[in-house]
Amino acid sequence: MIEFIDIRKIYHQGEHKIVALDGVNLHVKAGEIFGVLGQSGAGKSTLIRCVNQLEKPSSGYVRVNGQEITSLSGVALRQARQRIGMIFQHFNLLSCRTVAENIAFPLEVIGYSKLRRKAKVEELLALVGLEGKANAYPAQLSGGQKQRVGIARALAGEPNVLLSDEATSALDPQTTRSILELLRDLNQRMGLTILLITHEMGVVKQICDSVAILHAGKVVEQGSVSDLASQPDSLLAREFFPRSHNYIPRPGTVLATVAFANESARNSIFTTLTRRFDIDVNILNGSVETVGDRRVGQFQVELAGIKVTQALEYLHNSEYAVEVH
Structure with a gap:
């Protein structure tokens, strides 16, 4: 479903260059939850943002469902992005909009009618367990509820890929578990492919099928989580x-x-x-x-x-x- 092929990303700061990604090759299977694990500065956020081209690789290719994303621009890129949902560490909700209006926002961009938007928002609210919160504002929600809104918004365009950028690192342990359980449920119920980045081993342990460990922009280990965990030297x-x-x-x-x-x-x-x-x-x-x-x-x-x-x-x-x- 997602392929990274020889991805390099170099940032230039004056005369200095920073190699954020250095020849990354990864293959994420359709329907799996794939974790990218690493400490701050390892290149995790840069990698995941290459999938929807929020970051352009300096070289290499990214394919999503067989389509080379790195070669797209304009209308073609916007259409491809509709099939790639994304949730963020700090939720990125619009504070002046209600929960329903936040979820409806991407549907407005896509061009759904008002009636169709309303029906879709109700469906998504039920999917993430937020019935009764449609008219609340972000300031009235807990951190876990805000992230559920973010997940519902990310699913509005009916994507087949969901990107999670440290989506639970701002949450307490109990809320983290409930959000991870929701992601696993969505993965199993919808066949959703989830690529998530994290620095938390507990996240990998709870829901990931496969994992890649990133260090200084390089993949130093990858494979099935259970297989790697049962190898003493991994x-x-x-x-x-x-x-x-x-x-x-x-x-x-x-x-x-x-x-x-x-x-x-x-x-x-x-x-x-x-x-x-x-x-x-x-x-x-x-x-x-x-x-x-x-x-x-x-x-x-x-x-x-x-x-x-x-x-x-x-x-x-x-x-x-x-x-x-």
Whole structure:
């Protein structure tokens, strides 16, 4: 649904140049929620704004649903943008307009009749759970309600792509969860492809199907969230499951990280190792997390006993991911 092909974006400040994006290649499948994770300055906002050409890449191409967006201008670009909704961190609502009027604004631009606008606004208010708020003004709404208005407005043109620019970072944790649940519901009910940027690991963990980690304008890791989370050496797994780096193994022991997903997460693997191989298992840290609809676990353990090597081979052959330190 969305393709970034060798995207570079360079800003010039006097004699200096800032490389915001440096050869980014990403493929977002139709119907998935794709997260772009990174710290401030990584290039996330620049990347997402290249999709609807709020930012023009210095080089490279962006395709949306097979159409090369980077080559469009004028009427053709405006028509393409109607199929790409966008929600923002600070809502960007018109304070002098009511909730209904904010949602109706893009419909006015498209050219809907007054009667058709009214019916569409009522439909969208119900979709985002804001029945009864049509005549309220933004100043009368909570942060979560403002973002729901922003989502309804973004869906007014019936897009097949929704861009989320740090849409939950200004909200409290409980409101963030409710907005993410709404986005997941819209994704599943409407087949909506969602590309979101965030610096919050919890957002990726709760709703993203796939993720790309951006650092200094480069993609340093990408893939399925659950697959990356179940790989001990992935950057995402290290964020999900922080390790103890100061622990010094006892003489004669082996320090290892064991990761697993789905059915493996339901098994008492360390009890099995102790009974089958007569080894000691000292769990240093770790947990089992729900990532999307999968259970993913990772533990850092210290193993001791004569049959540690056989135990590690058993883990490898049983589809556990193991990293020996």
